[in-house]
Each structure stands twice: as structure tokens, then as C-alpha cells.
Amino acid sequence: MSAPPLLQVDGLRMHFFTKAGVVKAVDDVSFTVDRGEILGLVGESGSGKSMTGYSILGLVDAPGRIVDGRIVFDGTDLTRLDAAAWRRIRGNRIAMIFQDPMMTLNPVLRIDTQIVEAVLAHADVSRESALARAREALVRVGIASPDERLRAYPHQFSGGMRQRVAIAIALVNGPDLIIADEPTTALDVTIQGQILFEMQKVCRESGTALIWITHDLSVIAGLADEVCVMYAGRFVESGRVADVLERPLHPYSRGLIDSVPSRNERGRPLHQIPGMTPSLLSLGPGCPFRERCSEATPRCAESPAITEPAPGRRLRCFHPVP
Amino acid sequence: MLAYAIRRLGQSLFVLVLMSFLVFVGVYAIGNPVELLVNPQADEVERLRATAALGLDRPFLEQYWVFLKGAASGDLGRSFVYNVPALSLILDKLPATIELAFVAMVIAIALGIPLGLVAGLKPDSLVGRGIMAGSILGFSLPTFWVGLVLIMVFSVQLGWLPSNGRGDTATVAGVPMSFLTADGLAHLAMPAVNLALFKLSLLIRLTRAGTREAVLQDYVKFARAKGLPQGRVIGVHVLKNILIPIVTVIGLELGSVIAFAIVTESIFAWPGTGKLLIDSINQLDRPVIVAYLLVIVTLFIVINFVVDVLYSMLDPRVRLGGAGASH
Numbered sequence: 287m288s289a290p291p292l293l294q295v296d297g298l299r300m301h302f303f304t305k306a307g308v309v310k311a312v313d314d315v316s317f318t319v320d321r322g323e324i325l326g327l328v329g330e331s332g333s334g335k336s337m338t339g340y341s342i343l344g345l346v347d348a349p350g351r352i353v354d355g356r357i358v359f360d361g362t363d364l365t366r367l368d369a370a371a372w373r374r375i376r377g378n379r380i381a382m383i384f385q386d387p388m389m390t391l392n393p394v395l396r397i398d399t400q401i402v403e404a405v406l407a408h409a410d411v412s413r414e415s416a417l418a419r420a421r422e423a424l425v426r427v428g429i430a431s432p433d434e435r436l437r438a439y440p441h442q443f444s445g446g447m448r449q450r451v452a453i454a455i456a457l458v459n460g461p462d463l464i465i466a467d468e469p470t471t472a473l474d475v476t477i478q479g480q481i482l483f484e485m486q487k488v489c490r491e492s493g494t495a496l497i498w499i500t501h502d503l504s505v506i507a508g509l510a511d512e513v514c515v516m517y518a519g520r521f522v523e524s525g526r527v528a529d530v531l532e533r534p535l536h537p538y539s540r541g542l543i544d545s546v547p548s549r550n551e552r553g554r555p556l557h558q559i560p561g562m563t564p565s566l567l568s569l570g571p572g573c574p575f576r577e578r579c580s581e582a583t584p585r586c587a588e589s590p591a592i593t594e595p596a597p598g599r600r601l602r603c604f605h606p607v608p
Numbered sequence: 609m610l611a612y613a614i615r616r617l618g619q620s621l622f623v624l625v626l627m628s629f630l631v632f633v634g635v636y637a638i639g640n641p642v643e644l645l646v647n648p649q650a651d652e653v654e655r656l657r658a659t660a661a662l663g664l665d666r667p668f669l670e671q672y673w674v675f676l677k678g679a680a681s682g683d684l685g686r687s688f689v690y691n692v693p694a695l696s697l698i699l700d701k702l703p704a705t706i707e708l709a710f711v712a713m714v715i716a717i718a719l720g721i722p723l724g725l726v727a728g729l730k731p732d733s734l735v736g737r738g739i740m741a742g743s744i745l746g747f748s749l750p751t752f753w754v755g756l757v758l759i760m761v762f763s764v765q766l767g768w769l770p771s772n773g774r775g776d777t778a779t780v781a782g783v784p785m786s787f788l789t790a791d792g793l794a795h796l797a798m799p800a801v802n803l804a805l806f807k808l809s810l811l812i813r814l815t816r817a818g819t820r821e822a823v824l825q826d827y828v829k830f831a832r833a834k835g836l837p838q839g840r841v842i843g844v845h846v847l848k849n850i851l852i853p854i855v856t857v858i859g860l861e862l863g864s865v866i867a868f869a870i871v872t873e874s875i876f877a878w879p880g881t882g883k884l885l886i887d888s889i890n891q892l893d894r895p896v897i898v899a900y901l902l903v904i905v906t907l908f909i910v911i912n913f914v915v916d917v918l919y920s921m922l923d924p925r926v927r928l929g930g931a932g933a934s935h
Contacts, residue, residue: 343833345832345833373835373837374835375835376834377834378835381833382833384826384829384830386826389825389827390826390829391827392827392831392845392849393923393925394849394852394922395845395848396924403834403836403844404834407836407837439925441925452830
């Protein structure tokens, strides 16, 4: 582990400056991803996990802005790059896949156009060789008769096929890192399994690192090496997947894991975390989870620092679960 | 596609016949043209002779039948006033109107879509707000008033542009056109801008609304995530999607610009069909009114057909004919 990580997100803060006030969508989040590693970024809706992904790609739109922190990718701090330099990294060295495959492909452009333009945006090659790469990418994600498929429009594909095309587009320039924002949530369970398997295979083969953003811990369990849990825009805890799932340290992580329905609890009411996610607008200092937390004490009104309770484990909590 | 075209043609013919009947009824109701055509001193015998000569003594349905028979062979009747075929009278004047309408539409499109894009991409900026404020003016100021102000400023006070007529024309394929000569262009400038103003505002608003909606779509974010240059994201991904409603509106508006250029033509004494129509209504020149309206209806039908074809080219999900949609 002496090699520097591929991506190091350090104290990232991304805030939206709205008329109603400042929304701290991402507030002090840190994690690292090594080359070829798969990181699961877990949290509920509104926990800032997607916004973390957008921040890494520089896709945050006004009124949102990265206000603090560093995003060091392969030795370069992306937050210091100008728009043009960041664009050259997007889709080239860091690619992204979105949640809803029905919406991510442009409905009025043919598949070949949409893949070829991604190649031509970053490489000075002829249209023919770009098309050859596009074809190759479709084959890699398991699309049969790619030549015919290249000339089709998105509406002629099923949801699973569209997501494969989106993955092919993400892969076409051979990125070092892919950020996948819940890419299987909108798909059937069977297709979900296929896509997961395919993604994992492709990443392992090509040594591509992957950040898999999801709310679904069961997906993470079989896929990721590391997991990073977020809550209300803040980092909660991280560690090896097996460690975190076996022995969660933060009461929120424990609540999340307990909420997953399991077979040996058949017939019993499902667990749930009491209360609701706080509004990011009115969020003050202190642990954002304390209102819902069974372990909370008056001390939790202060922000806990990030500690390292065990090798490879990082935690932001005063009262780790025993 | 062929079956679609044939079905479309049948529908169009039905619309034309229905329209001709309605127009005929309407024109029949507005007064007896003989009163205006014969010498006020003429006696009853003279009046009856004139009425019979124009075929106005026959029952309404018979008059309509005679008209239909003529129309089937391309004869829409003779003008009472000029005593020449009504259709040729209109076709004589139509190029001037079409030229004016086209130039106005070109101005509206060439300015409206880019300005709308800017206003949609930067809705809160000073430029974006300025464009929208301008479009409200374009919408709400009456055409005739803007026309008069243009004449006041550019013809009367500054003396830059002529205020009436077509100016010099150059002939293309037997049709005189103003935009090919410098003098013609100078004559064309003000009426075209005047006519374009409303359509320009409409296109700005339409483009802006489409853009604001499109930039929030995932496919735009995905296009940006691919690292495409901003120009391609806007010029291809956004524009091609918002063009679908815009093309529809442009088609409809082109028809209405041709049909209702009347006010602008009157103010700038543009020798087009609008002026002819107003004159014909004043003189109760029935065949010209009927022929004019039928020409306009035909124009609308043709434009709509072209729009539908363009639509299917822009949006791969639309297939003409309605059958065989794939999922």
C-alpha cells in the first residue's frame, strides 16, 4: 500500500447557495480509492453521495460550488484545474454512469453518434477508428450484433441494454476510475445481477477503479472492497466491506445494516431507524444523526473528529457501537 | 410513407372542399357586389343584366356547384372588378408576400433561437433578463404601431430607409424578387423586421423554455460527463431535442405570417396579397376572396405536411403513418 492512492478526496465541502440559505450538500467528506479498487459509497437519499460524485467530475452547477477541500486524482488537485482541463479528464480518465438508463442516452441521437463523440472529444483519431472503438466497447459489455446496434436509437433498447450502452460509453476511453451512481436501481433484479457481474468483471480485467454509489448495502456486500458511509452530507465511517458490515461502529451504519430485511427474521416487523433525515438547510454543528441516535449524549452537539479506531477503519463518532 | 402521403392528400382535399363551402357561405352573406359594381345611375334593367352576367341571379347552391366544377379544373372564377382570373391575380401578388414572410421568418429564426438559447442557459444573468424583457415588448407592442414608429425613425427622421413599395427587383425564374438588389433590400428591411418582431419574441420564449427544461435532463449531464465541449453539448444534445416543438411552431407561424401579413403590407404599401385581400373585401370581389382563402388553406396544408416530415427526421421515435412503432 505504499503507492499513492488513485483518488484522494480530502475534506470536500460542496454547498448550494440558494435564496433560502446555504445547503451543505457535501460537508467534510474524505476517502481514498486505490487503483483497481472498488469503493461503495453508501447513504440514504439526500446524504450527498451523488453530489460527491458530481463534485469529483466537476459537474456541479450553480448555485452549487465546491467551497473547500481537495480532490487529488493521480497527483493533480482537480479543484485547482480550469474548466477546460477538467473537461479533458471527464469521460477520459474519470467516467460516470447514471441511475436511470432511460434518461441518460439522448433520445434523438443514434448510439454510434453518442459513443463516437465521446472518443473524438478526447482523442485525435479518425471517425473510422473511433467507430471501431465504439464497436469494441459494445462487445465488451456483452451486446450482441454490435454493428446493427450501433445504428439504432435509444428507444429501440430495453432499460438493461441502455445501461450497458452507457457503461460502454464510460469504458470507451479506458478510464482509470468510473463513478457509478446507482446504475442498477432502476433495473429488474435479474438484469441488476447481470450488470453488477459485468461491471465487476470489466473493472477487474482492466484494472479500473470504481466508486459505486448506492443506498443498497446488499449490492455493496458482494461488489466492493471498501465502503464509505455518508449521512446528511457528512462522512460517517469507512473501512473494509467485511469489517464494516460485520461490525459497524457508527450507530447510523448499524441502523442501516439492521434495516436490511433478512431471512431469519421472517414474520417479525422490519427494523427501521426512528425519525427522518434532517433538512440540510437547518443543519447546525454537531453530529447530524444525534436526533435519531440511541447512543446520543449532550456531547454530540459538538462535531466529533475523525478517528481511526482500528487499522483501516475510520469513524466520526463519540460513542462507537461496542 | 406512401400510404401516409395518400391518406394525407385525401384529408387535405376534404379540408379544402369544406373550407370552400364555409367561405362561400360567408362571402354570400356580406352583401351584393352588384351595388358596388354598376353605375349608381344605372336602371333596373342594367342591374339585372349585370347580376345575370356575374351569375349571381342563380340559387346559392347552384352558384356553389358552378364554382366547384370550375375549381376542379383549376378555375376559381374571374375577378368582378378586374375581370381577370382570380387565381392569376393572387399568384401575381403572392411572390411579394411570400418573399416578405420568408425574410421575416429567417430574421425571427436566425435571432430567436440563439437569443432563446442564451436566455435559457443564463436565465438569471443580465443578458438573459434583458432578452426576456425585449421579447415582452415584441409580444405586446401592436404591429401597426411598431411599423409607424419604424417609418417615423428610419424614413422620416433619419432618412435611411424607404417607407413604401418593393423597390428594384431582380427576376428569378420569371418571379420578381426584391432581396436580390440593394434597393430592394432597403425596401424590404423595415417591413420584414416589423413582421418578424412578434415571431421573434415567440421563438425566443419557446427556445428559452425548451432549453431550461433540456439542460436539467440526465442526457445533458451525461453528455457533459463524457467530457464533450460545451459547444457540442448545447449545439447538438440540447438543440436537437428542443428543435422538435420549435419546428412545429415555425411551420404554423410561417403559414400565419403569409396569411396575415396584411397589416404590415398596408403600412409599408407592400404590393402583396394582403393588400389585394383588403381591397377585394372592400369591393365585395367574391371570387378573389374565395380564391385567396383557398390558396392560403392549401399553403397551410403543404406546410403542415412538410413539418410532419421534418418531425420524423428530427425525432427517431416518430414514424409517419402511426403503425409499427417499436419499443
